[in-house]
Amino acid sequence: MIQMSKLKIRKHFLKQRDEISLKERVLLSSRINSNLLKQEEFIIAKNIASFKNFRNEPMLTQAENKFYFYPKITDLELSFHSDEKGFKSNRYGIQEPIEKINIALHKIDIFLVPLISFNKDLYRIGFGGGYYDRTLKHLLEKDSRPKFWGIGYDFQLSKSNFQSKFDVRLDKVISDKKIYVSKI
Template identity: 40%
Template sequence: MSFKNEIRLEIKNKFLSISQHEINEKTLLIQQLLNKQELFQKAKKIGLFMPIEFEPKLVISKDKKVYIPFIKNEILGYGNISKGISVGTYGILEPKSKKEVNIFELDIILVPLVGFNEKLYRLGRGKGFYDKTFVNIKSETKRPVLWGVGFEMQKTNLNFQEKHDAKLDKIFTETKIYE
């Protein structure tokens, strides 16, 4: 088993001892931290993930346009949810309309994670879609900010990051904002 897969398994096992009620309470705390951010308040277009398993289920106010990812050519495109959502690749909800928004039009992209470290690297599910998508935008000056969203119990002190991993701008948990 690879080093990253060992970390994924260790974190996934932590979730076996936490109730859905606790996840909901922690998600509410994350939501409150996000809502207090000036950039979040001002943002008009937000990239949002559709949660699976133990990921936080965030709510975005109706005054913002929400775009969710879909897989295209091994990277992510973001489409508006105004035309609805449907089950897509890997059983994850995707926008029904695959009309893609230019990723540079998004103000913030909220990113799920399996794990993370204090150096602002996220550990994903292992397919690399987010990393492949973000590697090309990190060097741009006018770009969306990349905010990871997860729970404090997903933090590891290990340096698992590799050259191809994209660093986030901030990571939000129920107790802290890492920046």
């Protein structure tokens, strides 16, 4: 396994992602959405934590008969809110819901988590703020916890062993080419 710093990996894969065309992003996003909608756990889920795409992230569509909640940075963690009142840009330029009332995290069935890169052990690299890891870590201690699914392009798979003790392992990564499932 190749060892690279998260900073180098982030820079490399962010550059790759930033270079894809809108046409290619639409095509790959369509494949990701198709793969997501075929997942049995997703079909039966009701409450979905999703995200608004940022810097060429996949464009996720909303499936029928589901309630969607989107992240808002609150202190050092994320809270999740409905999109009923629309979105506004936060200090990083990321679209956050305007809605003030949030859902209790344990009521979410599946967290769809954005990523810049992931590895075969299903650890992810994001923008480096640690917001998702800190938020999801609280849920690991629950007997019945939500699913954590990464959403990304297949070209974002890294051969590097970059995880640390602070990182939360994903249960799956849904890409445009395949579904990666945690072996643990």
